[in-house]
Amino acid sequence: AQSVAQPEDQVNVAEGNPLTVKCTYSVSGNPYLFWYVQYPNRGLQFLLKYITGDNLVKGSYGFEAEFNKSQTSFHLKKPSALVSDSALYFCAVSPFPNAGKSTFGDGTTLTVKP
Amino acid sequence: SQTIHQxxxxxxxxxxxxxxxxxxxxxxxxxxxxxxxxxxxxxxxLLFYSVGIGQISSEVPQNLSASRPQDRQFILSSKKLLLSDSGFYLCAWIRTGGGANYGYTFGSGTRLTVV
Structure with a gap:
C-alpha cells in the first residue's frame, strides 16, 4: 500500500519570502513522486516529478522539490513567493513512473499575502 | 497537441x-x-481506471460505474444517485509508452450536487 501525508492544511507566507509545502510518503517499492497545483473549480495541473536521479527537482513556475529518501519526504519549495502562487497544492505517489494509480495527499492551501 | 475535455x-x-x-x-x-x-x-x-477499450478497473466499491466505449472516451455513470455521490469529478489521462512523462493531465472537472 502507498500513502501520502501533507501535514499542513494551510501555509501562509508573505510575497517575496521563500515557501515550503511539506509532503511525506510511504511506499513499498521505488517512490515516484509528483506535485500538482489546483486553482478554484479547476482540474489539477502538473508541477514537477521525481522519478530517479538528482534529489532536487525543478519544475514549472519556479517551483522545485527536494527528495529525501531517509526522511521519506518530498517538500515543495520556491525561493520567492508570488501572490499568484496562492492555490491548493497536492503531493502524490505512484507505483509507476508514469504516475498511474497515484495516491494523493489531502492538499495544502497556500496563501501568499502582498 | 493533446487536450482533455470533460x-x-x-x-x-x-x-x-x-x-x-x-x-x-x-x-x-x-x-x-x-x-x-x-x-x-x-x-x-481514485474511482476507476482504464488501460484500453472495454477494460475498466474499479478501485472503490460504490454506486458508480465506468465504461470506455472508444479509445479516447471515458464515461462515468450511475443508475441511481445518492446524496453521498456529490463532489468534484475529475478525469485524467497519462501517456503510455516511452518518452518524457508529465504525470497526469486533468480535465477541468464536473461539480456534481445531488439534492
Missing part, C-alpha cells in the same frame, strides 16, 4: 436520478484514463 462543468441532480459524465482526449492514442473524485475541495480518491 462535461458538463456543473450538474445538479435529484437523488435517485441517473448520471452520465463524459471525458474525451484528443491528440493521442491508447491513453490510460482515470476517474477521480474530490470531496470538499481536498484529497482525491
Amino acid at each position: 462535461w458538463p462543468a456543473t450538474l445538479v441532480q435529484p437523488v435517485g436520478s441517473p448520471l452520465s459524465l463524459e471525458c474525451t482526449v484528443e491528440g493521442t492514442s491508447n491513453p490510460n484514463l482515470y476517474w477521480y473524485r474530490q470531496a470538499a475541495g481536498r484529497g482525491l480518491q
